[in-house]
Amino acid sequence: MPDIRQxxxxxIPAVDRLLTATQLQHISGEYPRSLILKxxxxxxxxxxxxxxxxxxxxxxxxxxxxxxxQVIEKLTMISKASLRPVINATGVVVHTNLGRSILAEKVLxxxxxxxxxxxxxxxxxxxxxxxxxxxxxxxxxxxxTGAEAAMVVNNNxxxxxxxxxxxxxxxxxxxxxxxxxxxxxxxxIPDVMRKSGARMVEVGTTNKTHLRDYxxxxxxxxxxxxxxxxxxxxxxxxxxxxxxxxxxxxxxxNGIPVMEDLGSGSFVDFSNYGLVREPTVQETLSQGVSxxxxxxxxxxxxxxxxxxxxxxxxxxxxxKNQLSRALRIDKLTLLALEETLRLYRDERVAVKEIPTLRxxxxxxGALTKKADRLFKLIGKLRTGNFSIEFSKGTSMVGGGALxxxxxxxxxxxxxxxxxxxxxxEARLRSYNPPVITRLEKERVLLDVRTxxxxxxxxxxxxxxxxxxxx
Ligand SMILES: *Cc1c(COP(=O)(O)O)cnc(C)c1O
Numbered sequence: 006m007p008d009i010r011q012x013x014x015x016x017i018p019a020v021d022r023l024l025t026a027t028q029l030q031h032i033s034g035e036y037p038r039s040l041i042l043k044x045x046x047x048x049x050x051x052x053x054x055x056x057x058x059x060x061x062x063x064x065x066x067x068x069x070x071x072x073x074x075q076v077i078e079k080l081t082m083i084s085k086a087s088l089r090p091v092i093n094a095t096g097v098v099v100h101t102n103l104g105r106s107i108l109a110e111k112v113l114x115x116x117x118x119x120x121x122x123x124x125x126x127x128x129x130x131x132x133x134x135x136x137x138x139x140x141x142x143x144x145x146x147x148x149x150t151g152a153e154a155a156m157v158v159n160n161n162x163x164x165x166x167x168x169x170x171x172x173x174x175x176x177x178x179x180x181x182x183x184x185x186x187x188x189x190x191x192x193x194i195p196d197v198m199r200k201s202g203a204r205m206v207e208v209g210t211t212n213k214t215h216l217r218d219y220x221x222x223x224x225x226x227x228x229x230x231x232x233x234x235x236x237x238x239x240x241x242x243x244x245x246x247x248x249x250x251x252x253x254x255x256x257x258x259n260g261i262p263v264m265e266d267l268g269s270g271s272f273v274d275f276s277n278y279g280l281v282r283e284p285t286v287q288e289t290l291s292q293g294v295s296x297x298x299x300x301x302x303x304x305x306x307x308x309x310x311x312x313x314x315x316x317x318x319x320x321x322x323x324x325k326n327q328l329s330r331a332l333r334i335d336k337l338t339l340l341a342l343e344e345t346l347r348l349y350r351d352e353r354v355a356v357k358e359i360p361t362l363r364x365x366x367x368x369x370g371a372l373t374k375k376a377d378r379l380f381k382l383i384g385k386l387r388t389g390n391f392s393i394e395f396s397k398g399t400s401m402v403g404g405g406a407l408x409x410x411x412x413x414x415x416x417x418x419x420x421x422x423x424x425x426x427x428x429x430e431a432r433l434r435s436y437n438p439p440v441i442t443r444l445e446k447e448r449v450l451l452d453v454r455t456x457x458x459x460x461x462x463x464x465x466x467x468x469x470x471x472x473x474x475x
Contacts, residue, residue: 013056016064018072020045028073036080044079048072091439092460096414096452098364099269099404101189103441105302105309107360107457112307112344119340126336139324141339145346146314149272150287154320156313156329157301157342162192163332164298164311165266169201171323172262172296173228178203181214181247183240184233188268188405194233203228213245216255223259230256232294234268236405249284253293262295262319269406270299270312272349273356278366281410286314295319301338303404306361307345308338364454365402369413375453375461376415382465388472390424391449393417400454412454419449419468429471436467 023029023045033041052072055061065071093103129136139156146155158164169178178198185207187193198205206227208218219230230252240246249265256263267289276282289297296319301310311332313323323329334342349355356362376395383393396418399411419429429449433440440463443450456464 016067018069026073044076048075048079093455094442094451096400096454097403099303106306109358112341115344142343149349152314154317157334158311158332160309161300161311164313167328169203171326173203176228177206177226178229178231179206180231181209182207216247216251230263232265236268237408239409249292264296265294267297267299269303271304304406306359308341310342372415379461383468386472389422391419391422400452414454417451440467
């Protein structure tokens with residue numbers, strides 16, 4: 006046995022021979038030599054491992070042409086960009102793993118002209134002197150929300166961190182035990198508090214916090230009263246929370262600012278579209294809160310960003326903090342944010358043009374039409390691999406926003422035949438572009454809500470390919 010292996014090892018084509026093989030000669034101009042060598046070495050390593058564990062038993066599997074083909078396949082794989090577009094058929098609109106919000110077409114159109122050249126990012130065109138990058142979105146944020154002052158940083162985690170650091174470093178921040186939330190593993194209120202240098206003072210219990218709980222701990226060391234949106238969970242049953250208005254009153258009586266981390270933060274009242282009511286950013290500010298923070302890429306539907314709104318002196322102090330420089334927003338993000346915000350000047354335009362809002366507010370009629378179109382595009386299938394069934398189901402907003410809200414939707418289900426559901430799910434995921442689905446009760450489910458019109462054809466083709474699989 007070892008002799009056979011020794012013989013096979015010697016039959017592996019040498020690197021030099023592969024480099025001059027006709028197949029590789031054809032494509033050698035398309036790739037740098039270093040990448041071709043990397044692909045060759047990876048393929049040869051694979052072959053050696055396969056001989057070692059007995060997967061390769063004959064030298065026909067080591068022919069020059071065959072191995073060259075494997076090198077070419079490897080080359081296409083390793084030269085492909087790692088970050089790729091995918092089709093989101095999960096029905097989770099703000100899907101953190103899939104990049105949260107998609108930018109609006111109008112936003113994308115501005116990218117080419119502005120990102121390919123210089124801009125007035127930090128330049129005051131009227132006076133010809135240095136300007137501030139924050140100016141570009143400040144005015145519009147103030148207009149849209151009624152805030153006294155505004156600034157933006159890298160993301161909401163950064164917004165919370167720099168706000169706490171500025172207002173409460175070395176002093177106390179009071180927060181309810183029912184609001185000590187963890188968002189996606191890496192953002193936890195107690196941890197962010199520690200990083201900011203503020204001392205957290207927890208009040209109340211998990212399910213109930215009263216105004217007197219806050220009153221009892223307020224003292225000379227208290228720098229801030231903090232309210233945190235629960236985002237990805239809800240308290241039900243025997244519960245009590247202090248309304249923001251009362252907390253603001255308490256803060257005023259004691260001369261202590263009140264901040265709310267809104268998490269998602271929305272400018273649109275979704276109850277106008279038949280969905281649940283959540284206080285908007287404007288409403289929160291009108292209750293007299295000193296500072297609010299929220300994400301740019303959750304319900305707002307823009308790029309990743311952290312938005313800070315509130316009283317002028319507080320926002321100015323945060324701008325002056327050295328940390329803000331480290332957490333600052335980059336110019337492409339700023340551009341996307343400004344363009345997204347401009348769409349909010351008219352709410353009807355925002356709901357139509359901003360994909361996140363459009364998908365959340367999609368009518369039942371529109372969803373049914375989309376499902377019908379997909380069904381037609383798939384056409385007749387003669388296959389024992391699976392059968393297709395359309396059904397009603399629910400989509401989720403995602404991104405830690407409105408966790409209990411179930412949006413009625415249309416689902417396309419693949420019911421396993423010769424193919425197991427896991428195989429179908431994996432196959433669709435390895436399609437080009439990958440189609441990300443949901444596995445539920447042995448079915449592969451595709452939710453049309455998060456599939457874009459322009460992607461329906463591709464999804465149909467992916468399903469037709471699946472039907473043809475041997
Ligand atoms: C999502 C969220 C964050 C973090 O926001 P990022 O933009 O992801 O940094 C912070 N606080 C709350 C309450 C959230 O929901």
